[in-house]
Amino acid sequence: MSIGHILVVDDEVEIRNLLAELLADEGYTVSSAADANEARALIAARRPDLILLDIWMPGQDGISLLREWAELDQLVWPVVMMSGHGTVETAVEATRLGAFDFIEKPISLDKLLLVIEHGLENNRLSRENEQLKRSVPDPFELIGDSEYMSTLRSQARKVAGHDAWVLISGEPGTGKQALARFIHQHSPRRHFPFIDTGGVAMGGRQNAAIELFGAESDGKIRYGLLEQANGGTLFIAEAADMDEQTQMQLISALENQTFFRVGGAEPVRVDVRVIAATRKDLEMEVRQGRFREDLFYHLSVVPLPIEPLRHHAQDVPVLLTHYLEAAHRIEGLPRRELTIGARNLLKAHAWPGNVRELKNLVQRMLILGTGDAIDEQEVQRALGVLPSNDEANDAASSALISLNLDLPLRDARDEFERRYLLAQLKSCDGSMTELARLTGMERTNLYRKLKSLGISANERS
Known part of the structure; x- marks a missing residue:
């Protein structure tokens, strides 16, 4: 496969043949033109990746041909000017018209190859950047360790x-x-x-x-x-x-x-x-x-x-970390961390919009939120989840969301029960009768459970 298509425009047949042979040996495909008219015909037949253009040619010279391309807004390929009688003024004019570089004859083949390589790479990056400006690409990578x-x-x-x-x-x-x-x-x-x-x-x-x-x-x-x-x-x-x-x-x-x-x-x-x-x-x-x-x-x-994100939800924490860091490093948004509860809530989210929804949510929370931490309430607001009107249920839900899921099952269950009972105890202002009603437990069993979890009946926080 060719590594690029070069058009050589020069009235000297020896120069054209030498460059065509050299560039073909390097892996390029080459077209050759003796004057401006031949160059136009070859460009119409195939878009070049780079043009080597002689300045002094019979008929229309290289500078006027370069000016023509510039006026037609057709300099979509790099142009390297070549001349054995170049002046500073000529080089300046060629650069002003959009030439990528200027090489004097007799041509140093090593320098020419380096200029061509740089010209092609510069043009590739310019085209990609221009396309990114015109389009709205999906900006996510293949992130995930599942x-x-x-x-x-x-x-x-x-x-x-x-x-x-x-x-x-x-x-x-x-x-x-x-x-x-x-x-x-x-x-x-x-x-x-x-x-x-x-x-x-x-x-x-x-x-x-x-x-x-x-x-x-x-x-x-x-x-x-x-x-x-x-x-x-x-x-x-x-x-x-x-x-x-x-x-x-x-x-x-x-x-x-x-x-x-x-x-x-x-x-x-x-x-x-x-x-x-x-x-x-x-x-x-x-x-x-x-x-x-x-x-x-x-x-x-x-x-x-590609599977939807909900089918490999174990990648959600890695994606969250990646986009939190990327938003700070690339977009200059404030650095904030998700609490354990917020991470658990987001891991359990269905993500109907997949990775794009996750990235947009991270940006929204960093733009609109304040403070160093993002807690579960902020996540709920960002997701559009309305909080419960029942303070006790809200507190119990918060306790569940904040649970560290890395704990062994027994420890996680004890931690949840402790948080749940503390939240309910606070909501009923310490009344054991009300607490028994809210939890659906008999008072004897309730006292026993509180004692096993190290909760005093007078404890409210």
Whole structure:
């Protein structure tokens, strides 16, 4: 697999051939152009990852061609200028127009390779940052030390080593994008872009087509997500949302690794891996005629379901700790700790919104709360759970929630009974008659229980 596509634009055939041979030996694919017109034609046929551009050429020189790209807002690849007669003023002008670097002839091959490597890495990071600004990615990682999460990470690493398409299924908020990114980062394609369609309305037909396949108009090329993902991974954030026309166009493009831009006349070749995600049952969508069967079988070469958080609730404490720390370290939110009761309450929560709900809840409590500790009452308010109007029941519930679940069963039972009876004793203002009524215990048994737990009948706190 190529590590990048380089376009060499130079009127000297010896320079073009030398650079093409050198770069091919290093693992790059190379296209060569002798002038500006040839360069335009090659760019229209295939999006370069980097351009080596000579300044002095017959006809249109390199600086004016660079200016043309800048004015068309088409500098989506790094440009390295080359010249044997460069001046400081020329270098400054090239940099002002958006050139990544400037190399003098005769060219030092070691320096050239280093500049190309830096240019490609800089461009990759810029594209990823730009996409993150346009989209709303799932920001969670594959966090968890349960057996389930360990198995999922192991499966993802195995899948990453192959180029098969993957279909990730699961409820909203389970981390489908995080799993896709994990696979990409552990694959041979990790040095190329990970492009997410999450910010695109995939059911919009013409708009979706332009976003995915790009467009050509009045000599200006708009590169779609497929071309941006060339060499890397295209993540289809919600496959079930694609309308029939988009599905048909996509299956053709992905089967042949070739497509036409909207308004374009020449085919464009790409090399991408596809990872798709869905919250719906795609097999059911196929049976009901809402999803193409051929696309389903292409996408689901390797099906990879993600379980909802409630099915591996033992990961909740680890996730809570991770996002509490991340919110403080990355977002500058105050550092706060969850009490044992708050952690137990959150571990028992059903998490219908899965990991996304957990992360949002942590942020909400850190933004709106005060103090160093987050107790169970604050958690209940954040979850929208209304406290009981019965003070005694509220106190008993609080005692249960605050129980340390790491204790042996007998010690945990004694601790709960002690907290429960203390809360009830306080609620009835020390009246043993009322306490017997509230607990449903005979007074003789009640006195015996209080004594065994070390509680004085006059104790109220």
